[in-house]
Amino acid sequence: MTAKLYCFGESGNAYKAALTMTLAGYDWEPVHLDFFRGAARTDEFRAINEMGEAPVLVDGETTLTQSCVIQLHVAERTGRFLDGDRNEILRWLFWDAQKGSGQQGSLRFLMNFLPEDKRPAEAIGWLSGRVQAALGTLERHLDGREWMVGDAPTLADFACCGYLYYPEPFGFDRAAAPATSAWLDRIAALPGWQHPYDMMQRAFPGA
C-alpha cells in the first residue's frame, strides 16, 4: 500500500522525509497540507499529529511524525542509508533538528513568508547569528569529507540538507561554503534526486 506523506513544498522537514523515501525507492505519495492557511492547527489535523506539525507519514497501520523518525522507519524497512556508525548518524539527526533545519526553517519563514512590514528585524538578526554558527559547523565537518558519516550517503546527509536547496534567502551562501556546496551537488547527483518544489506542492499563497 502506498504510504501517504502529509506535507507541503516549503517544508524542509517534509523534504527530509520525502527525499529519503524517494532515494530509497519507497512507495509513497504526497498529501498536500495547506500549512500557511492553518491546516496543521485544525482539530482534524491535531487528531493525526498533536504536535501540529508537518510532515506526518501514514503507512498502513503506522502513523509517524517527526521527519527523522520517518527517515529511520524508511531506512530500517528498506535497509538503505544506515551504513556506518549508528550513533554518529543519530547525533547529526539530533543536531539538525535543533541547530540545522530547526533554525533554518524558522529564519527562512521570518525572512520570506511574513509580510515585509511584519518581519521582526531583531529576532531575524539574533537567529541569523545562530544559523550562521551552525552552517559553520557543517562546513568544517564537510571539509575533506564526501558524506556526513562514513563513506556513503546516509540519513544524516538527507537531514542536514533539508533547507539548503531552496531559493528563498536566509543567509546560506554557496560561494562562502565550498565544502557544503560540493556536498549538495553530490547529493543532487544521486539517482532519483529531486528538488523539494518538484516533489511537493507549495503552500505559500500565490506560489
Place this chain on the structure above:
Amino acid sequence: MTAKLYCFGESGNAYKAALTMTLAGYDWEPVHLDFFRGAARTDEFRAINEMGEAPVLVDGETTLTQSCVIQLHVAERTGRFLDGDRNEILRWLFWDAQKGSGQQGSLRFLMNFLPEDKRPAEAIGWLSGRVQAALGTLERHLDGREWMVGDAPTLADFACCGYLYYPEPFGFDRAAAPATSAWLDRIAALPGWQHPYDMMQRAFPGA
C-alpha cells in the same frame, strides 16, 4: 570504568544525560565545563566535540555527543527506560531537541544570563511565543497521562523535563500547566532523582 560527562549545571541538555544516567544507576561523574567563559569553543574542546556543545560523554573508548544520543546509549547498555513504542519515544526526543529544550535553553539564556542591557527584547518576544506554543503541546499531551509514552518513565520523560526544574524564569509557569507540574513531581519522586544544580557545578560567573 567511570564514564565522564563534560557538563555544567545550567545546561538542561547536560541534565537530560545526567538524569538518565543517575536514574539508570550508570557509573558516571561530571567534568566541569566553564561554558560561559567560552570553554566549549576552544580548539581543545572542539577536538572532542566539533559541534562546540555540551554535553559530551566519554565512556571508555566511546565518545558521544548530543544529549539524546547519550540517553539512548545509556538506555541500551542498562536495559532501562525504553519500554513502550520506540518510535513514540524517539519522536518526543526529536521534538524536544527542536521545540522543547532546544528553544527553552536559548530563551532562558537570553532572559537570565545576558547582562540586562544586552537582552534583545524583540527576539525574546518572538522566541517566547514559540516556547509557549511548545509548552502547550506538552501540557495537552500530559493531560490524562502519567508518563510521556506508555505506562512507565522513559527517555522521553527525561528529555522533555530538561529545563523545567530550573529557577530562572523563561515563561514556564507551573500554576498554568497542572498536568506538566504533576508529571514533574512524578519524575522528581523517582528513586535517586536530583535537581540539576545538585548534580553538576554551575558555570555562570558568580553563581
